[in-house]
Amino acid sequence: MKTALTIAGSDCSGGAGIQADLKTFSAHGVFGMSVITAITAQNTQGVSAVENLSAEMVSKQIEAIFTDIEVDAVKIGMVSETKIIKTIAENLKKYQAQNVVVDPVMISKSGFDLLQPEAKEALISHLLPLAEVVTPNIPEAEVIVGMKIDTVEDMEKAALLIHKMGPKKVLVKGGHLTEDAIDVLYDGKKITHYTSERINTKNTHGTGCTLSSAITANLAKGANVEEGVREAKEYITTAIRHSLALGKGYGPTNHFYSLYQKAGMLD
Numbered sequence: 001m002k003t004a005l006t007i008a009g010s011d012c013s014g015g016a017g018i019q020a021d022l023k024t025f026s027a028h029g030v031f032g033m034s035v036i037t038a039i040t041a042q043n044t045q046g047v048s049a050v051e052n053l054s055a056e057m058v059s060k061q062i063e064a065i066f067t068d069i070e071v072d073a074v075k076i077g078m079v080s081e082t083k084i085i086k087t088i089a090e091n092l093k094k095y096q097a098q099n100v101v102v103d104p105v106m107i108s109k110s111g112f113d114l115l116q117p118e119a120k121e122a123l124i125s126h127l128l129p130l131a132e133v134v135t136p137n138i139p140e141a142e143v144i145v146g147m148k149i150d151t152v153e154d155m156e157k158a159a160l161l162i163h164k165m166g167p168k169k170v171l172v173k174g175g176h177l178t179e180d181a182i183d184v185l186y187d188g189k190k191i192t193h194y195t196s197e198r199i200n201t202k203n204t205h206g207t208g209c210t211l212s213s214a215i216t217a218n219l220a221k222g223a224n225v226e227e228g229v230r231e232a233k234e235y236i237t238t239a240i241r242h243s244l245a246l247g248k249g250y251g252p253t254n255h256f257y258s259l260y261q262k263a264g265m266l267d
């Protein structure tokens with residue numbers, strides 16, 4: 001069985017972070033493993049607290065996995081502090097991690113800082129160069145390149161600029177624009193658009209985590225980035241279309257709809 005590792009924060013409400021990543025890996029038939037960087041207290045209405053683990057504990061978790069188990073792909077999600085970012089980069093180089101997907105998580109939908117502002121430079125200089133593909137949303141791409149993004153053309157410009165910072169490929173996600181949900185991939189040579197209709201729902205908690213872990217699962221199974229993103233986009237669109245009205249705020253996406261449907265378990 002292929003394996004995938006997520007290095008990210010825990011979302012106790014299960015919609016984003018480690019929990020979304022492991023559900024996505026399972027739904028793709030990939031064996032999921034996790035290195036937890038931080039515990040967050042959050043729900044569908046927002047984040048109320050973040051507690052980082054020590055850099056030593058993050059390092060020990062990575063060591064425990066890589067010294068024992070073959071890792072086919074790695075996703076990096078929320079990493080809040082500079083010293084944890086540096087530890088992850090050192091370890092992934094040491095163990096020659098393959099198929100690294102970096103989701104540069106910065107701010108939650110409710111406006112809470114999931115990346116300490118002083119750690120932005122470390123994320124850019126230490127994690128982006130390790131990435132097979134980096135998956136910023138529009139506000140994250142704006143911070144990384146220091147320009148305003150209002151259109152798909154702006155997303156393309158940002159993708160080209162981020163590519164110069166070291167990742168092999170860049171996927172700028174268009175969830176924050178208003179018409180169709182268009183994601184822009186730049187592979188160093190050409191631009192590809194992945195387009196879906198915009199689904200009218202407020203239940204989009206964890207969409208970014210889910211998309212990046214679906215790409216990771218697909219790379220673990222041997223897909224190239226273009227194929228991996230294409231399937232991941234279909235997966236997230238179905239998961240949003242059948243998202244769950246749990247909680248009082250922005251509910252989570254539905255990871256198992258397609259599987260349950262195939263298994264004849266839905267009405």
Ligand SMILES: Nc1ncnc2c1ncn2[C@@H]1O[C@H](COP(=O)(O)OP(=O)(O)OP(=O)(O)O)[C@@H](O)[C@H]1O
Nearest residue numbers: 137173174175176181198199205206207208209211
């Ligand atoms: N309402 C929607 N309808 C269809 N697709 C959407 C919608 N909102 C987001 N998407 C898609 O979901 C994926 C995730 O993009 P988004 O820009 O929302 O990520 P994000 O902001 O990092 O998410 P989060 O921070 O909640 O994890 C992209 O493929 C995007 O196009």
Ligand SMILES: Cc1ncc(CO)c(N)n1
Nearest residue numbers: 009010011016017078108
């Ligand atoms: C732990 C965690 N990672 C990422 C996000 C972004 O969706 C979140 N809300 N929580």
